[in-house]
Amino acid sequence: MKFKFTDYHLHTANWSTDVGEEGPKFEDYIKIAEKKEINICFLEHFELYSIEKDKTNPFYNGNIENYLEELDELKETYDFIYSGLEVEYYKDREIELLEFMDDYERELDFIGGTLHEWIFGYPVTSKKKLLEFLTKKKMKDVIDEYFETSESMITSKIFKNICHLDVIFRYINENDIKPEKDCDISEERVLELGRLCIKNKISIEYNLSGRRFPIGRPFPSKTIISQLKKEGGTFFVGSDSHSLDYFKKQVSKVKEAYEYIRSN
Ligand SMILES: [Zn+2]
Numbered sequence: 001m002k003f004k005f006t007d008y009h010l011h012t013a014n015w016s017t018d019v020g021e022e023g024p025k026f027e028d029y030i031k032i033a034e035k036k037e038i039n040i041c042f043l044e045h046f047e048l049y050s051i052e053k054d055k056t057n058p059f060y061n062g063n064i065e066n067y068l069e070e071l072d073e074l075k076e077t078y079d080f081i082y083s084g085l086e087v088e089y090y091k092d093r094e095i096e097l098l099e100f101m102d103d104y105e106r107e108l109d110f111i112g113g114t115l116h117e118w119i120f121g122y123p124v125t126s127k128k129k130l131l132e133f134l135t136k137k138k139m140k141d142v143i144d145e146y147f148e149t150s151e152s153m154i155t156s157k158i159f160k161n162i163c164h165l166d167v168i169f170r171y172i173n174e175n176d177i178k179p180e181k182d183c184d185i186s187e188e189r190v191l192e193l194g195r196l197c198i199k200n201k202i203s204i205e206y207n208l209s210g211r212r213f214p215i216g217r218p219f220p221s222k223t224i225i226s227q228l229k230k231e232g233g234t235f236f237v238g239s240d241s242h243s244l245d246y247f248k249k250q251v252s253k254v255k256e257a258y259e260y261i262r263s264n
């Protein structure tokens with residue numbers, strides 16, 4: 001790769017449904033990355049249930065082949081881009097996920113395992129959906145299920161990289177939807193997930209996106225990153241950009257994050 005550092009987590013309008021239609025395309029990011037001297041990896045959402053059920057999902061009907069083709073073509077011109085996917089983990093779809101990895105791990109440069117929802121249609125990373133989920137389920141159970149499912153994702157060993165370990169706290173935190181008294185929101189819990197990654201030789205994302213939410217910190221936090229580093233963790237940094245303006249501001253932060261990891 002051309003540059004020293006890589007931002008492993010970018011979403012585009014064409015391939016991730018949570019980016020607006022007017023949002024950035026591959027080429028928009030590429031221009032900025034070249035100017036600001038950083039390698040970039042496109043990490044679009046790849047969610048089995050949505051892909052099967054929703055005809056508007058960009059990956060519907062085997063469209064992954066077009067995704068790969070488009071990126072392979074760009075890679076012929078630019079030597080600082082990676083093709084990747086942020087693949088949603090579902091406990092009841094482990095066999096399909098393993099088959100998917102068998103088929104595509106070699107076709108892509110980078111795959112991150114991720115957990116936003118464990119019941120289809122209720123991603124905890126959407127405030128609206130989370131609030132709906134919380135009318136059906138106790139907050140304590142939502143948090144516990146998040147951690148239990150994350151544990152299954154890690155120990156399944158399907159993925160070599162895991163995204164935003166504690167993203168359950170994007171909205172559930174003291175600055176936003178306040179955790180109820182019986183909820184376990186301890187750092188220790190996140191550390192345990194990290195340790196499980198280390199044990200299973202899985203690389204952990206230092207995801208900077210939390211800084212744009214009221215929680216105001218990355219996923220996981222700086223202190224957890226440095227603790228896990230001491231315990232032998234390996235990391236990749238992702239801005240989790242969904243817009244160009246945000247990406248522009250994040251490039252220097254991504255580089256700083258790598259320096260932070262290195263020096264801790
Ligand atoms: Zn994500």
Ligand SMILES: [Zn+2]
Nearest residue numbers: 009011086240
């Ligand atoms: Zn993402």
